[in-house]
Amino acid sequence: xxxxxxxxxxxxxxxxxxxxxxxxxxxxxxxxxxxxxxxxxxxxxxxxxxxxxxxxxxxxxxxxxxxxxxxxxxxxxxxxxxxxxxxxxxxxxxxxxxxxxxxxxxxxxxxxxxxxxxxxxxxxxxxxxx
Numbered sequence: 368x369x370x371x372x373x374x375x376x377x378x379x380x381x382x383x384x385x386x387x388x389x390x391x392x393x394x395x396x397x398x399x400x401x402x403x404x405x406x407x408x409x410x411x412x413x414x415x416x417x418x419x420x421x422x423x424x425x426x427x428x429x430x431x432x433x434x435x436x437x438x439x440x441x442x443x444x445x446x447x448x449x450x451x452x453x454x455x456x457x458x459x460x461x462x463x464x465x466x467x468x469x470x471x472x473x474x475x476x477x478x479x480x481x482x483x484x485x486x487x488x489x490x491x492x493x494x495x496x497x
Contacts, residue, residue, distance in 0.1 A: 379403070379410055380418045387428055387442035393449070393458040395437050431458060433487030446483065452492040461488060 374380075382403050387394070394402075400415040419440055423430040431439040433451045439458050441449075446465040451458050473481040 374421075377418065379407060379414055380422065382407060383415065383418050384422060384427060384442065387440055390442070391460065393431055393439035393441050395439055397437075399440065431485075431487070433458065434489075448486045448488065450488045450490070450492070452495055453489055454491055454495040457492050457494075459492070 383399055386399060386402055396412070396416055396419055399419065400410070400412050403410050403415060419428070419430070419438075422428045423440070426444060427442075429441040429444055431441060431449060433439075433449060434456070436456075441460075443460070448461040448463050448465070449458055450461050469484055469486075470481045473484070
C-alpha cells in the first residue's frame, strides 16, 4: 500500500479529530461543526465537511452511512459493528467480535476481492422500548 502524502498541519483538523475521540455517540457533521465553533468561531461548515472527508479518506476516522440519511463519524477505527435505532436514530457500538469469516465466505461467492465489511444492526434502543 502506498504511503499517504504528508499533510500540512491544521488546527481545525486537529480539533475535529480530538473532539471525535471524546465521543461515543457517532456525531453528525453538523454536531461536530456546532461543537468546534465554540472554540473556533470562524470555522465554516465547509471546512468541517472537508476535514471529516479527509480524515475518513485517510482512515483516521470512520464515516458511517448506515441508515441512508445523514453520515455519522467515529474515531474508533478498529473493525467493529454498529447499531442504529429506528425510532430515535441513535448510533451505538455493538460489542461483538469482528468476523473475518464473513469476508472469507463472501470471497468464495464474489468475482473480485473482498477486503473487509461493515455491518449496521437496526432495531430499537433501550430508551425507545421503555
